[in-house]
Amino acid sequence: xxxTTQPPSMDCAEGRAANLPCNHSTISGNEYVYWYRQIHSxxxxxIIHGLKNNETNEMASLIITEDRKSSTLILPHATLRDTAVYxxxxxxxxxxxxxxxxxxxxxxxx
Amino acid sequence: xxxxxxxxxxxxxxxxxxxxxECVQDMDHENMFWYRQDPGLGLRLIYFSYDVKxxxxxxxxxxxxxxxxKKERFSLILESASTNQTSMYLCASSFSQAGAYQPQHxxxxxxLSIL
Numbered sequence: 080x081x082x083t084t085q086p087p088s089m090d091c092a093e094g095r096a097a098n099l100p101c102n103h104s105t106i107s108g109n110e111y112v113y114w115y116r117q118i119h120s121x122x123x124x125x126i127i128h129g130l131k132n133n134e135t136n137e138m139a140s141l142i143i144t145e146d147r148k149s150s151t152l153i154l155p156h157a158t159l160r161d162t163a164v165y166x167x168x169x170x171x172x173x174x175x176x177x178x179x180x181x182x183x184x185x186x187x188x189x
Numbered sequence: 190x191x192x193x194x195x196x197x198x199x200x201x202x203x204x205x206x207x208x209x210x211e212c213v214q215d216m217d218h219e220n221m222f223w224y225r226q227d228p229g230l231g232l233r234l235i236y237f238s239y240d241v242k243x244x245x246x247x248x249x250x251x252x253x254x255x256x257x258x259k260k261e262r263f264s265l266i267l268e269s270a271s272t273n274q275t276s277m278y279l280c281a282s283s284f285s286q287a288g289a290y291q292p293q294h295x296x297x298x299x300x301l302s303i304l
Binding site for chain 1: 222237247292293
């Protein structure tokens, strides 16, 4: 029962912003949007999360639409090391497990 | 930085063997998790623990057990390994904040092959 929908793959030029979309039209009021990524041969890495306000940290920005039905992860200056599978997940405030879908394969090219 | 260390990156075992996968975290996290990751099936939770000596079943606990004798260490045990347990095993840990979800931090995984 998929809660999020992401494009299967995207390409981005090195140094440009990478904008990764995610649809979560059935999100409920107490569910957060989380983003993780998984670089080849490594474990998943937490990136950022938000409830309804836009968020920014040292890795990325998260833009959530006002109706909360979709969001966009922005990597402002993508590098080759950002090539990875990016997972958008919705988690209940008091949930305790991650369920990854297929994610988006982001390829950053020089 | 949080460090979650899994004892082996690659492991090959035989059917019927008892297999131990070890995980250690250095951030004093209360919660620890074991997942397996398979192509086309995504990430699936096997067991988790929210305190020493406490454990909860995840979605696919059959054929596995866990042990948490110390806060920093969480072990996954395959009681009698079978070929369908060939997989990538991932350990994660997180803080516990009044039960609310906190970001999980992962190790680099153990790729286990059962022959």
